[in-house]
Amino acid sequence: MLNSRLKALPDYPFPRMRALLSDIAPGDPSGLNMSVGEPQHAVPDFVADILDRERAAYHKYPPVAGTEDWQEAVAGWLERRFSIAPGHLGGDHLVPLSGSREGLFSIGFVTIDRRKDGQVPLVLMPNPFYQPYAGAAIGANAEPYYVNAEADNGFLPDYESLPEQVLRRTALCFICNPANPQGSLASLDYLKKAIRLARKYDFVVVGDECYSEIYDAEVPAGILQACMELVAEGEGDKDNPFHNVVCFNSLSKRSNLAGLRSAFMAGDPVIAGEFRRLRNYGGSPLPLPVYAASAAAWRDEKHVIENRTLYRRKFDLAEKYLAGRFDFSRPAGGFCLWLNVGDGEQATRRLWQEAGIRVLPGAYLARPGQNGVNPGSGYIRLVLVHGEDLLEPALAKIATIL
Numbered sequence: 001m002l003n004s005r006l007k008a009l010p011d012y013p014f015p016r017m018r019a020l021l022s023d024i025a026p027g028d029p030s031g032l033n034m035s036v037g038e039p040q041h042a043v044p045d046f047v048a049d050i051l052d053r054e055r056a057a058y059h060k061y062p063p064v065a066g067t068e069d070w071q072e073a074v075a076g077w078l079e080r081r082f083s084i085a086p087g088h089l090g091g092d093h094l095v096p097l098s099g100s101r102e103g104l105f106s107i108g109f110v111t112i113d114r115r116k117d118g119q120v121p122l123v124l125m126p127n128p129f130y131q132p133y134a135g136a137a138i139g140a141n142a143e144p145y146y147v148n149a150e151a152d153n154g155f156l157p158d159y160e161s162l163p164e165q166v167l168r169r170t171a172l173c174f175i176c177n178p179a180n181p182q183g184s185l186a187s188l189d190y191l192k193k194a195i196r197l198a199r200k201y202d203f204v205v206v207g208d209e210c211y212s213e214i215y216d217a218e219v220p221a222g223i224l225q226a227c228m229e230l231v232a233e234g235e236g237d238k239d240n241p242f243h244n245v246v247c248f249n250s251l252s253k254r255s256n257l258a259g260l261r262s263a264f265m266a267g268d269p270v271i272a273g274e275f276r277r278l279r280n281y282g283g284s285p286l287p288l289p290v291y292a293a294s295a296a297a298w299r300d301e302k303h304v305i306e307n308r309t310l311y312r313r314k315f316d317l318a319e320k321y322l323a324g325r326f327d328f329s330r331p332a333g334g335f336c337l338w339l340n341v342g343d344g345e346q347a348t349r350r351l352w353q354e355a356g357i358r359v360l361p362g363a364y365l366a367r368p369g370q371n372g373v374n375p376g377s378g379y380i381r382l383v384l385v386h387g388e389d390l391l392e393p394a395l396a397k398i399a400t401i402l
Helices: 004-008 013-021 045-053 055-059 068-082 100-111 131-139 164-169 188-200 223-232 269-282 288-299 302-322 344-355 388-401
Strands: 094-097 122-127 143-148 170-176 204-208 245-250 263-267 336-340 379-383
Touching: 004 131, 013 344, 045 055, 045 288, 055 288, 068 094, 068 223, 068 263, 068 288, 094 100, 094 269, 100 131, 100 170, 100 204, 100 245, 100 263, 100 269, 122 131, 122 164, 131 143, 131 170, 164 170, 170 188, 188 204, 188 223, 204 223, 223 245, 223 263, 263 269, 302 336, 302 388, 344 379, 344 388
Parallel strands: 122 143, 122 170, 170 204, 204 245
Antiparallel strands: 094 263, 245 263, 336 379
């Protein structure tokens, strides 16, 4: 007998895309897959060196809480990056993860109780959204509540405007910053308002910050940074400034290490403690060599700066071919383009048929919102992960074909 709740999970976007294109031969068999956000830049050399040097440690069971070296490296990076004074983050605030997707899905089991305000709990999420957000809700017997993130609200969900009866039922709330796929940035003021709302209505707010190190001009703010600002302004608990707040980050995008499966959750030590306890039963701790390589990656910024420079050059290319068309906006963060082409499915089929270019229909990343409208239906998402030699001709073809 299968768990009937699984039927409520949204269909994952990529199988839907493959089905959409299954009856079409690609116009160019050597075309480009611009649908999957898999970084293509070089892996830092020192990572392979460390994995090889520490290979003897693969015979040991690794600690669920991470090594002391890993904890110090992650806490140190968070302090430097988000202006958090030393001493506010330690091992009790951290959870190592086998990729952020694992944690973003599992956080629901930690933070969602059976009932909230006497009803089935709600999980707030931006719409479009990263699919594990919905999985976190449904897997923990809650209901996803999709809040449209569209051009008229800066592509950031307006959680403050939600009815009080919705907020009373809310157990968990996701903020993706920088936003995927739109590339918009949440300000510190926006993040502080979300934290106040979470504490007023006693729900947990999650900052998904996996794209935080890929940005153009403005440095993205962090939700833990917003917590510290609130304390400085006389709000919040000085003993636990991260009350009801956690963030997720990863080496996948920052360091081009998607296959290393190395990420973390940080924030409220009460939530982190329960999360570690859960992972004792069903988590997959990082192997000791991976902890060592990850610690070195979090301590090194040189490769991150070089990585960011490469993405900015790709933003330049995108602007060259797409400016003034499809509501193009140079991404403030992340490496996705969110193009308004009128009909995302039709454009996806046409690009595949004429050029062998794969993009993702925006509707597959979203669901009908509270107004019944799917905010992604007119869009396509494409990713700027390939080298400029491949990317430039593909962008030129997209501009011509559409």
